[in-house]
Amino acid sequence: MPTGGGGDTPADLPAETAATVVGSSPIERTEAGAAAGAEQELMTVNMGPHHPATHGVLRLLVSLQGEVVIDLKPIIGYLHTGIEKSCEDQSYWKVIPFVERMDYLSYFSNMQAYCGAVETLLELELPPRAQYLRVIHLELNRIHSHLVWLGTSALDLGAISMFWYCFRERDKILDLFEMSSGQRMHTRYFQVGGVFEDIPAGFERKVREFCADMVVRLEQYRALLDRNEIFLRRTKGVGIVSRERLLELGVTGPLLRAAGEPWDLRRAQPDLCYADLDFKIPVGTVGDGYDRYRVRLQEMRESVRIIEQCLDGLPEGPFVADDRKVVLPPRDELSISMEALIHHFKLVTEGFRVPPGEAYYPVESPRGELGAFVLADGSAKPARVHIRDPSFVHMQALREMCVGGYIADLISNLAMLDPILGGVDR
Amino acid sequence: MPDSPGLELIAGELRDAHPDSVLATYHEHDQACLIVDPEQVLDVLRWLRDTPGQRYDFLSSLHGVDYLPAAPRFGVVYELLNRDRVERLRVRAALPDPAANGDGADALPAIDSCVELFPTAEFHEREVYDFFGIVFRGHPDLRRILLPEVYVGWPHRRDFPIGGEPVIFTHDERIVPGWTE
Numbered sequence: 001m002p003t004g005g006g007g008d009t010p011a012d013l014p015a016e017t018a019a020t021v022v023g024s025s026p027i028e029r030t031e032a033g034a035a036a037g038a039e040q041e042l043m044t045v046n047m048g049p050h051h052p053a054t055h056g057v058l059r060l061l062v063s064l065q066g067e068v069v070i071d072l073k074p075i076i077g078y079l080h081t082g083i084e085k086s087c088e089d090q091s092y093w094k095v096i097p098f099v100e101r102m103d104y105l106s107y108f109s110n111m112q113a114y115c116g117a118v119e120t121l122l123e124l125e126l127p128p129r130a131q132y133l134r135v136i137h138l139e140l141n142r143i144h145s146h147l148v149w150l151g152t153s154a155l156d157l158g159a160i161s162m163f164w165y166c167f168r169e170r171d172k173i174l175d176l177f178e179m180s181s182g183q184r185m186h187t188r189y190f191q192v193g194g195v196f197e198d199i200p201a202g203f204e205r206k207v208r209e210f211c212a213d214m215v216v217r218l219e220q221y222r223a224l225l226d227r228n229e230i231f232l233r234r235t236k237g238v239g240i241v242s243r244e245r246l247l248e249l250g251v252t253g254p255l256l257r258a259a260g261e262p263w264d265l266r267r268a269q270p271d272l273c274y275a276d277l278d279f280k281i282p283v284g285t286v287g288d289g290y291d292r293y294r295v296r297l298q299e300m301r302e303s304v305r306i307i308e309q310c311l312d313g314l315p316e317g318p319f320v321a322d323d324r325k326v327v328l329p330p331r332d333e334l335s336i337s338m339e340a341l342i343h344h345f346k347l348v349t350e351g352f353r354v355p356p357g358e359a360y361y362p363v364e365s366p367r368g369e370l371g372a373f374v375l376a377d378g379s380a381k382p383a384r385v386h387i388r389d390p391s392f393v394h395m396q397a398l399r400e401m402c403v404g405g406y407i408a409d410l411i412s413n414l415a416m417l418d419p420i421l422g423g424v425d426r
Numbered sequence: 427m428p429d430s431p432g433l434e435l436i437a438g439e440l441r442d443a444h445p446d447s448v449l450a451t452y453h454e455h456d457q458a459c460l461i462v463d464p465e466q467v468l469d470v471l472r473w474l475r476d477t478p479g480q481r482y483d484f485l486s487s488l489h490g491v492d493y494l495p496a497a498p499r500f501g502v503v504y505e506l507l508n509r510d511r512v513e514r515l516r517v518r519a520a521l522p523d524p525a526a527n528g529d530g531a532d533a534l535p536a537i538d539s540c541v542e543l544f545p546t547a548e549f550h551e552r553e554v555y556d557f558f559g560i561v562f563r564g565h566p567d568l569r570r571i572l573l574p575e576v577y578v579g580w581p582h583r584r585d586f587p588i589g590g591e592p593v594i595f596t597h598d599e600r601i602v603p604g605w606t607e
Contacts, residue, residue: 076571076572077570077571077572077573077574080572080573082581084557084582085581085582085586085588086588088584088588089588120455120456120457121455123455247483247484248544248545248546249545249546250484250485250486250544250545250546251546263509268509268512269512357454357455358459358491359455359457360457360486360487360505360514360516362486362514369486371486371487371505373487373489373491373503373505375491375493383493383584384491384492384582386487386489386491388486388487388489388505392549392553393546393549393550395549396545396546396548396549425572426572
């Protein structure tokens with residue numbers, strides 16, 4: 001495997017070469033190549049949409065001069081399933097399983113963004129216990145998402161054992177999700193007004209065990225990768241884009257924080273109970289692949305802290321808002337209360353109606369700002385659901401990370417970008 | 427978020443700087459929105475981005491909305507953010523449907539592209555074009571982004587039926603001849 005990057009990045013390329021259009025004739029002699037001494041042909045390589053290192057069905061058209069990436073164009077849409085359109089045909093509570101399947105690694109964030117937007121439109125207050133339960137699951141989800149990222153990214157860079165270790169811990173999180181919601185992935189645990197069910201007995205103990213375990217595991221991951229010469233040389237100094245440029249490109253989340261910008265919506269614009277919690281926002285210095293790795297690793301540690309604080313401070317009380325026009329009545333009331341039966345019937349058949357209006361609700365997903373825009377027209381179905389997915393936006397930054405570097409660094413950059421194609425294509 | 431008087435102040439200053447640019451404002455659920463003239467949307471965005479005291483210099487999201495049956499029918503929505511004050515402002519360009527104004531059934535609504543102001547808008551605008559058929563003048567590479575380039579129709583418009591499109595498999599070629607072209 002070529003191990004480029006590090007100090008020996010290729011010499012600066014002339015500007016006219018960098019502007020070469022992709023997709024013209026596949027082989028083309030350029031004057032710049034001849035002028036550089038090494039007479040090299042420009043070659044267009046198609047990566048994907050089924051290359052295993054593309055983290056999904058991403059297709060990249062790459063123009064190469066030798067091993068150096070001259071231009072790069074992401075071609076997306078292979079996973080487009082029209083989820084946003086399908087949402088317009090569902091009642092509000094049935095949309096939740098749809099939006100979960102967009103960014104399939106951070107389904108709790110998708111749910112939170114969507115439910116938050118609908119709750120904003122309904123002006124519905126969440127009970128404190130629901131907020132804490134949501135944060136516990138959101139942060140477990142963040143660890144889960146970062147673990148999948150760490151495992152697959154290290155795999156891309158040749159560290160196969162990381163994959164097994166990370167997926168071992170990920171499986172424990174999926175067990176926790178199964179315990180609280182009955183589903184391992186795409187749990188539909190959140191609902192408008194709170195969460196679907198209270199956590200079962202023993203869940204807290206299992207989460208605490210997991211948290212204690214995770215602290216040790218994170219140190220082990222760090223020990224495995226931080227001394228790994230191959231990993232270091234393939235991530236350090238690779239894929240640097242300046243902080244200003246990242247902001248122009250709309251990049252948020254760990255990518256932006258790795259470049260030194262402490263921007264985290266959980267702190268800047270806290271929703272749920274994040275304002276009550278004590279956590280740090282890890283930032284990087286240079287913004288290379290190694291910083292991105294360190295930021296995400298530290299974020300997992302902070303997520304563990306958040307979960308532990310939430311368990312310590314978990315308030316008693318209802319886990320869902322007491323609004324019978326929106327939330328299903330408890331099962332035991334159905335046999336004794338006619339009114340509950342009517343509410344149940346109306347909610348299940350028609351769903352609840354949302355007053356006309358529009359709302360944009362951003363949350364900090366594991367990948368960055370994930371925003372849900374919901375337009376309500378007064379009926380029981382949303383008139384428009386749009387998810388601003390961070391992966392979709394970040395895909396635009398890939399070109400600037402890769403141009404001028406080796407093609408081996410492209411794999412590293414893509415791994416550290418952490419795109420989820422389900423979210424990109426929706 | 428700018429509160430309701432704050433939003434009116436912004437709208438007032440915008441009207442002074444660019445007459446008739448702001449058509450309406452609304453403030454609901456603690457979210458502020460300016461509804462602007464699509465012909466002046468670049469002026470408005472530039473003013474909001476560059477004016478000291480405003481500095482909405484981060485474009486969180488850009489998306490299209492079809493308000494059918496309301497008129498003007500389309501909206502291009504810009505979710506702006508000032509990261510220092512953590513204030514969000516929604517700008518909506520209200521675009522009429524040229525097909526309804528007798529410009530022919532194939533006439534597409536058009537608006538200026540804001541890629542120069544916010545480079546992040548490139549993919550967003552392509553997506554809006556893809557799904558709503560809103561043309562962004564001056565966009566560097568306005569093609570369909572998620573749907574195939576040969577796709578016909580604008581599926582996120584409200585009058586485009588869900589499931590109104592045949593699922594194309596190879597064995598359907600007998601039924602839908604020439605679908606590969």
